[in-house]
Amino acid sequence: MNRTQFIHLLTEDISGLVSFWDFQANDFGHVAKGPCNYVLHPNGGRVPLVEDRENPIGPLAAQFGSGAWLDIPRSECPRLNIHGSQASLSIIAWIKRETGPERGCEAISGMWNEHGLRQYCLFLNLGIHNSSQQVGAHVSSIGGPTPGARYCMDAAIGSTAVPFGEWQFVAMTYDGVYAAAYLNGQLDSRGERNPYHYPGGIFDGGKEGANFTVGAVARPERVVMRDGHPIEEGHVHANLFHGLVGGLAVFERALVPSEIAEIFRASMPYSQIVNRPRQQEVVANSAACR
Template sequence: MISRLHPIYLSLAVTLLTAISATARDLPASLTKHAEGLVAFWDFNEEAGQPRLSHGAQPYALKEMKGPIKRSDAGGVFGPYAARIKPGQWFMIDRPDLRDLNIHGKEAKVSVVAWVKRVEKSFWQAIAGVWDETRGKRQYCLFLNAPTGTRADEMKRYPLANRIHGHVSSVGGGTPGQKVCITYSSSATEIPLGEWHCLAMTYDGRESRVYLDGKLDSLEQYNPFPYTEGLFDGGAEGSPFTVGAVHRSGTWGNFFGGVIGGLAVYKRALNEAEMLALAQSVPLPPPTAKAAKAQEPKVTPKKAPAP
């Protein structure tokens, strides 16, 4: 039937189909090998002032908030650049435009994978997710550096800083019996400043898990974190998808401060083998000179023998 079209319309149709096909193929090789269930992937190579467009069949546009958000010229992960998010800035997709990013329900599954370099020391840095604390519209979100972690066996929080956290909620508001949501996994390893790492969370309907550089960063009673209730359905008035901040206490906050070079969201939970393969297929830039120096073992000079 397409052959009967007027030559002009035929040309336009071919151009459109070519563009759609090119967009669908426009994924890094490391992502094409792990494309099953992939909702969106961003590489953050765009210039400041431009929306960050995802790769894949359904483009998602992250708009700058409190921008323009400059790109780092110190090298990226999936290209020469990355986005340098300063505290107080973030990216957002409005609720009506979430489509498959609106992951919810009793059978919901999700993976959030982010390639980031931490710069700021502040607590409660939101990396990415659908999470509105102010209006009780929490669904899922990957966080960095909560001051506490929740022990699953006690449902109490204890000091646990500089980790990554996979937050999940089936109720949207605070955990029953609590003012806030405390259902989240927490990693065993502290995340240093000035280094690129692959940080990830998964939820498979049974547990929230967090991964560091592709490996399940297990910590007894903290990671994995049992949670079988599913994810909240925020409805038409639910939370937007945000990168670098969430709405809490009536205003925007929980700001991420650092560099983000890649972000992938899946509507399924990657297993341990898949997460490791994905992380290992993406070379990370070396740490900054300052970070590398901080890793050097400290040598205490020996005292000279007494004369």
């Protein structure tokens, strides 16, 4: 499958697409392909495009790690504002992590503002529930921390560390009942943690809710405990992703495992992943996830 056929598959053949960014134009405003031509804008500095011929999506990729990120104001991307008791979605991304100093969790993309305005976000390296470098599918039905915790602890988390220096295909889905984390076309199964049972839908942040961000999320600068209660102080964009993003897409429904696998296989001819041994395929039983 050539690039043109792949783009057609993603934007025409698989239903539910909202927007797909391939980062092959300029780095001052990335216009999406698909039904909604939403524009990602740089913030906090420049997010450069760099050449990488191994990128599954094309010769250019957006480079994160300098402290800059991309976003779309909430008011400009209404169909990415996925929320409600019946909400479902998928995020897929082609990434190449870069090594560097030890760092915390890394946000790839979503509507996730930790000032009590969390909705959904695809993460790496969440560091909760005995996890480290795996794919994390964060969802929230309440916007704030999980009751009894300082932070949101509700996420599907895979079992496999995402490698550095190699192109990887990562994804999350949420169908209103289960969140799931995928790596290289397969559910990265991990007992009750992936897929993760989380009925209740996704928080509605209203007009003042989270923006759609890529490469970072908004959060308090610090959280301190006072009289046994967590108090938020300051505001920053943090949880920075370090590496390249070659492609990113959001669907307004939960893709099924066969569709995730199909998208991965279709992109393989453009990637080093094709030459790497594949882990045993693990497919969620949809009947058991209702």
